[in-house]
Amino acid sequence: MQKLDILALGGDGIGPEVLEAGLAVAETVAGRNDLQLNVQHDLLHGAAWDQHGTFLHDETLARAKSADAVLVGAVGGPQWDDIRVDGGPEMQDGLMRLRHALDSFAGLRPARFWAPLAERTPFRPGVAEDADIMVLREMCGGVMFAQPRGQTLRDGVRYGYDTAAYDDREVSRIMRAGFELARQRSGRIVSADKANVMESYKLWRQVADEVAGEFPDMALTHMYADNCAYQMARDPAAFDVIVGCNLIGDFLSDLAAVVSGSLGMLPSACLCDVPVVGARIKGIYEPVHGSAPDIAGQGIANPFGMILSVAMMFRYTVGRPDLQSQIEQAVERVLSAGIGTPDIGGTHATQDVADAVIRELAP
Numbered sequence: 001m002q003k004l005d006i007l008a009l010g011g012d013g014i015g016p017e018v019l020e021a022g023l024a025v026a027e028t029v030a031g032r033n034d035l036q037l038n039v040q041h042d043l044l045h046g047a048a049w050d051q052h053g054t055f056l057h058d059e060t061l062a063r064a065k066s067a068d069a070v071l072v073g074a075v076g077g078p079q080w081d082d083i084r085v086d087g088g089p090e091m092q093d094g095l096m097r098l099r100h101a102l103d104s105f106a107g108l109r110p111a112r113f114w115a116p117l118a119e120r121t122p123f124r125p126g127v128a129e130d131a132d133i134m135v136l137r138e139m140c141g142g143v144m145f146a147q148p149r150g151q152t153l154r155d156g157v158r159y160g161y162d163t164a165a166y167d168d169r170e171v172s173r174i175m176r177a178g179f180e181l182a183r184q185r186s187g188r189i190v191s192a193d194k195a196n197v198m199e200s201y202k203l204w205r206q207v208a209d210e211v212a213g214e215f216p217d218m219a220l221t222h223m224y225a226d227n228c229a230y231q232m233a234r235d236p237a238a239f240d241v242i243v244g245c246n247l248i249g250d251f252l253s254d255l256a257a258v259v260s261g262s263l264g265m266l267p268s269a270c271l272c273d274v275p276v277v278g279a280r281i282k283g284i285y286e287p288v289h290g291s292a293p294d295i296a297g298q299g300i301a302n303p304f305g306m307i308l309s310v311a312m313m314f315r316y317t318v319g320r321p322d323l324q325s326q327i328e329q330a331v332e333r334v335l336s337a338g339i340g341t342p343d344i345g346g347t348h349a350t351q352d353v354a355d356a357v358i359r360e361l362a363p
Helices: 015-031 046-052 058-066 094-102 115-120 168-183 199-212 225-234 246-260 304-316 321-336 350-360
Strands: 002-011 035-042 069-074 106-112 132-138 150-154 157-161 188-193 219-224 241-244 269-271 283-285
Touching (some): 015 035, 015 304, 015 350, 069 094, 106 246, 115 321, 168 188, 168 199, 199 219, 269 304, 283 304
Parallel strands (some): 132 241
Antiparallel strands (some): 106 269
């Protein structure tokens, strides 16, 4: 029996609610496929701050480093936004510190068209039906982490500054991950940058071309990020794998959610290595949506993003893409049956949705 050690971090807001739903699906799938899940629970970000006075306790980080996979519900809330602690930018956010400490650099953020949610998208018929986009976001570098950064006064005027910076090693590994993903899909990859105006992106484009030489069977296209966003909105089905830096990838992955009908439908995986076929990779799995404190505790949070993140865990950490497919097919059948939470036009509770997916997974 294959064993999988999981660290479950509910986080804040609706995070614990969707995490519970995701774990229930994970346990169901594991129990029917000779897998044993060893799940430990702990605190992250605001919940950790309230308990320990730190956004990520050192003991929690140690547990994350020893686990095979980390499941995260969601983090953040206005009551913690203005807290500043000693250390770099990663110390100001529990999830950022977790990603940085695990070096989970490859952020896979897929967005696909779900036929039952077609009316929840802004697209006219025939535009988005074939859309299946994988945004690959670099997670551990770029403007989110680079120094110097800060705020100061210049001649009595407040001045804020951040540094956009990458080295060639950071770019080469995320581009290599992008090519490996493209190889498992349609063989098409877009690199989104701002090489027309910024030196870090000039390097990004140069290194992307160098890595492309290792993948002669792949088709690489360069796009300026603003044009890429426009073309995605215009013709989402024309895209497959899109690779972007920490900032650009963040923007584009949220934009890609439009084809899915709700941000609540988007899963993600932050992998600690290049996702070559057959590899079993440590990763952090989480829905893309935020903590939604306005609906926390009401039992109406959309669990599909968390459930689909669990599906990604089975693919990339367990090495079972067949189990990912089973979960995705179950989600589609549940949606087709009209079962969903209010954000996608439904009337069902979080637990009702999870229960429906579990029923669909029954043999």
